[in-house]
Amino acid sequence: MLRELRLNNLAIIKNLDLEFNEKFIAMTGETGAGKSIILNGISLLIGERSHTDMIRNGAQSLFAEGVFELNENQKKRLNELGFEIEDDELIITRYFDRNAKSKITVNGSRMTLSRLKELMVNIIDLVGQHEHQFLLNSDYHLHLLDRFLDDEGKMLFKKIRENVNKIKKLNLQIRNIEEEKSKIAEKKDILEFQLNEINNLELKENEDNELEEEYKILFNAGKISEKLEETSQFLKEGEFSILTALGRAKRNLEQLSDLSESYSEIYEKIESVLYEVEEISYSVDNFVGDVEIDDGKLEKIVERIDDINRLKLKYGSTITKILEFRDKIEKDLSLVNFENEELENLKNEKSELVSQYFQDSEKLGEIRAKIAENLQNTIDVQLDDLNMENAKFKVEITKTQEITAHGTDNAEFMIATNVGETFKPLAKIASGGEISRIMLALKTVFSVVDNISVLIFDEIDTGISGETVRRVAEKLRELSRNTQIICVTHSPQIAGKAQQQFFIKKEIENNFTETKVYELNTEERIREIARIISGDNITEASINHAKEIMGLWDKKVLV
Structure with missing residues (x-):
């Protein structure tokens, strides 16, 4: 509910500071005194756009502030919408000046205009003759109908919404795969050429390194053979070879080894070295036998290395990367050449969810139809109470084959105001008096479930009089049992039923006209x-x- 309202420099309002009680509040005053300006101030707090023409003459800026008291249901709803409201009240401020600087805060934190509007639509509803009429928006009618859902209906609604989210994700996955498949199909010939080019070489991991080593040996075969043979000669051929020298040294020290342990140790070391050199000599001899001078084989190795290097330039800097590129091509081509198992699984899963969606939507539609019938009867009673006994209310439910988060139903509130007339959408009603009473009837019924804590009626008595206005006054008093009602009125019957009343008048001070408000x-x-x-x-x-x-x-x- 709205507890406090402060306005500074709004049109002909210089300073206004009001405190509101609960239940039914009336605002009265002479025509042109500024009642609509106060409503404009409240409109700023619920997210309506501002403009510099609203700033009072002679002032540079405008300020509006409202303090709203929240109930637990509203706090829960706002937290679900991501507003993170912990306090039991909201303090909304709007500021803007003639230099187009503006600022909106909610409990001290900055907020955008669109976000403010999203917030306040859950708290306050300003019902005018042809604007701010929440219930005239057919986009909201199905949502209002669903406020009456029982546990089964809520469960179905939740299930439908969850399935629709799953279907959307599946559609995205399917679309991505099919788009990828289409792209691959367009370059299929290129991919097949690349695959064949790689496969024809029959590459092996680390083959390039092995070929490089083999190439070095073959290319340097003559030099290698010469050096190995020379080494072999140094080791074992001639009187001054290493093996000959070591053999003589061994024999000499062998004769001395019995004389001293030190000689024996040296003898053992020389013997060990001799064995190692003999092993080296055998290895060198083997290397000499393995060296092959084969220009034909060298040419083939060079060609193989060139082929591999050519693929490296095109498909990857190493054989490993080339083979990875080949594997990717094979996987991509499988999307085109074979039925993709992942795609089929996704399509089957989507088909099952869509089938379940329509089954659940049909069940939910049956529940909604019963709610609509009860709502029609309830609204008809309210209209009768408001001296519209010939009026008939109807909830027109239509079906769609589109997949939406609310199921296959669309709903629109219709009205026939006189006997023999066809049903028309609420927004097409021409009579101001009829609009006022229909709005009041709907508000009376929906105030129980829509969690709106403040209802503001702007001259709801327009176009009505006599018995009708008396009934409207009684209905407003009844409605104020659950919701704070603020009503701008020219009707004595409506003002008389209020529990708090403000008088609005224009006064002239220092050659400036000001709107003043007095609690009576x-x-x-x-x-x-x-x-x-x-x-x-x-x-x-x-x-x-x-x-x-x-x-x-x-x-x-x-x-």
């Missing part, structure tokens, strides 16, 4: 309602009539 006590209320009845010429009869309307027969008021 009981005696002041009687006189104000009497003024509405008889004008400035307040009589005893109008005073008595005012007391009768307010139910204050024993209240003495001076004429």
Whole structure:
């Protein structure tokens, strides 16, 4: 509910500071006193756009602030929407100046205009003659209908929404695979050529390194053979070879080894070295035998290395990367050449979800149809209470084959205001008086479930009088049991049923016109309602009539 409202420099309002009670509040005053300006100020707090023409003459900036008290259901709903509201109240501020600087805060934190609007649509509804009419928006009608869903209906709705999200994800996956498949199909010939080019070489891991080593040996075969043979000669051929020298040294030290342990140790070391050199000599001899001078084989190795290097330039800097590229080509071509198992699985999963979606939507539609029938009867009773006994309300449910988060149903509220007339959408009703009463009937029913804590009616008495306005006043009083009602009115019957009343008037100070607002006590209320009845010429009869309307027969008021 709206607890406090502060406005500074809004049109002809210089400073305004109001505190509201719960339940039913009336705002009265002479035509042009500024009642609509106050509603404009509230509109700023619910996310309506601002413009510099709203700033009071002579002022540089405008400021609006509202303090709203939240119930637990509203806090829960706002947290679900991601607003993270922990306090029991919202403090909304709007500021803007003639230099187009603006600022919106909610409980001290900055907020965008669109986000503010999303927030406040869950708290307050300003019902005017042809704007801010929440219930005239057919996009919202199905949502309102669903507020009456039982546990089974809520479960189906949740299941449908979850399945639709899954279907959307599957559609994205399927589309991505099919797009990839299409792209691959366009370059199939190129991919097949690349695959054949790689496969024809029959590459092996590390083959290039092995070929390079083999190439070096073959290319240097002559030099290698010469050096190995020379080494062999150094080791074992001739009187001065290493093996000959080591053999002589061994024999000499062998003869001395019995004389001293030190000689014996040296002898053992020389013997060990001799064995190692002999092993080296054998190895060198083997290498000499293995060296092959084969120009034909060298040429083939060079060709093989060139072929591999050519593929490296095209498909990867190593054989490993070339083979990885080949594997990717094979996988891509499988999308075109063979039925893709992943794609088929996704399509089958989607088909099952779509089938389940339509089954659940049909069940939910049956529940909605029953709710619609009950709602029609309930609204008809409300319309009868508001002196529209010939009016009939209808919830028109149509089906769609589209997959949506709310199922296959669309709903629109329709009305026939007179006997024999066809049903028309609520938004097409021309009579202001009829719109006012239909809105009030709908608000009375939906206020129980829509969690709106503030309803503001802008001259709901327009176009009605007599018995009809009396019934409207009673209905507003009834509605205020669950929702705070703020009503701008020219009707004494409506003002008389309110529990708090403000009087709005224009005053001139220092050659400037200002709107002033005064909260009225009981005696002041009687006189104000009497003024509405008889004008400035307040009589005893109008005073008595005012007391009768307010139910204050024993209240003495001076004429």
